[in-house]
Amino acid sequence: MLVSAKEMLTKAKAGKYAVGQFNINNLEWTKAILLTAQELNSPVILGVSEGAGKYMCGYSTIVGMVKGMIENLGITVPVALHLDHGSYEGALACIKAGFSSVMFDGSHYPIEENIAKTKELVALTNQLGLSLEAEVGAIGGEEDGVIGGGEVADPNECKMIADLGVTMLAAGIGNIHGKYPANWTGLSFDTLAEIGEKTGTMPLVLHGGTGIPEDMIRKAISLGVSKINVNTECQLAFAAATRTYIEAGKDLEGKGFDPRKLLAPGFDAIRATVKEKMELFGSVGKA
Ligand code: 13P
Numbered sequence: 001m002l003v004s005a006k007e008m009l010t011k012a013k014a015g016k017y018a019v020g021q022f023n024i025n026n027l028e029w030t031k032a033i034l035l036t037a038q039e040l041n042s043p044v045i046l047g048v049s050e051g052a053g054k055y056m057c058g059y060s061t062i063v064g065m066v067k068g069m070i071e072n073l074g075i076t077v078p079v080a081l082h083l084d085h086g087s088y089e090g091a092l093a094c095i096k097a098g099f100s101s102v103m104f105d106g107s108h109y110p111i112e113e114n115i116a117k118t119k120e121l122v123a124l125t126n127q128l129g130l131s132l133e134a135e136v137g138a139i140g141g142e143e144d145g146v147i148g149g150g151e152v153a154d155p156n157e158c159k160m161i162a163d164l165g166v167t168m169l170a171a172g173i174g175n176i177h178g179k180y181p182a183n184w185t186g187l188s189f190d191t192l193a194e195i196g197e198k199t200g201t202m203p204l205v206l207h208g209g210t211g212i213p214e215d216m217i218r219k220a221i222s223l224g225v226s227k228i229n230v231n232t233e234c235q236l237a238f239a240a241a242t243r244t245y246i247e248a249g250k251d252l253e254g255k256g257f258d259p260r261k262l263l264a265p266g267f268d269a270i271r272a273t274v275k276e277k278m279e280l281f282g283s284v285g286k287a
Contacts, residue, residue: 035271
């Protein structure tokens with residue numbers, strides 16, 4: 001059964017660990033993440049970007065696939081199906097399709113507009129028992145080869161959005177999506193501490209989980225981060241394992257071209273990455 005992320009994140013915040021959001025791209029991704037969560041008895045959040053949503057044929061295809069897998073694989077740990085960086089329209093579409101959680105990323109709007117739109121979605125998601133993530137301070141990243149530094153959110157604006165009653169809050173603290181550049185200055189823990197003080201029990205979300213050193217992850221969790229998003233790292237692990245398989249000529253041996261064999265090393269690599277992250281985040285055994 002799909003659940004809202006509210007309970008798992010409230011427990012994570014109180015227990016000082018974080019639940020991983022792992023983005024999905026296809027059946028192999030979803031199966032790898034769900035089986036690993038079940039094996040480790042960990043709650044999990046499956047993230048779907050609007051682009052990945054289109055790639056997978058639309059939101060209702062994804063809801064059907066995830067619900068089917070939960071049933072057919074006998075998954076009993078809490079699973080939230082969450083829209084990642086949604087537009088207002090995207091959030092509405094996912095709610096209609098049966099997602100159990102949505103993110104509305106209004107960080108690029110002036111704060112008044114971010115507040116107004118987030119407020120409307122708080123009312124709707126509360127009414128339906130779904131969880132809602134909001135964002136303050138845009139998360140940078142690589143776009144068309146240009147790497148932008150992550151913004152640092154204004155703690156007062158974070159409080160304004162948190163007070164609207166969202167379930168979890170993503171705040172930019174110098175984190176970015178994708179690989180971190182060599183000259184990255186690290187996370188702004190002073191900002192995170194201030195946001196934590198102002199927002200109290202609100203579970204905080206750390207985007208751009210790929211490539212953040214382990215000590216920074218642990219420190220972020222100790223300062224109130226309860227959800228950490230990981231996407232690129234699974235993609236890199238999948239690609240590297242697939243490359244090794246092909247470069248070793250395995251697809252040319254016997255039936256090595258069968259997608260069930262060809263995609264198996266990448267699938268195993270996703271499982272290993274997700275396991276490593278769940279252990280680091282402290283969510284193992286917390287289902
Ligand atoms: P990475 O791709 O850097 O792991 O970031 C994932 C993310 O934050 C999705 O919202």
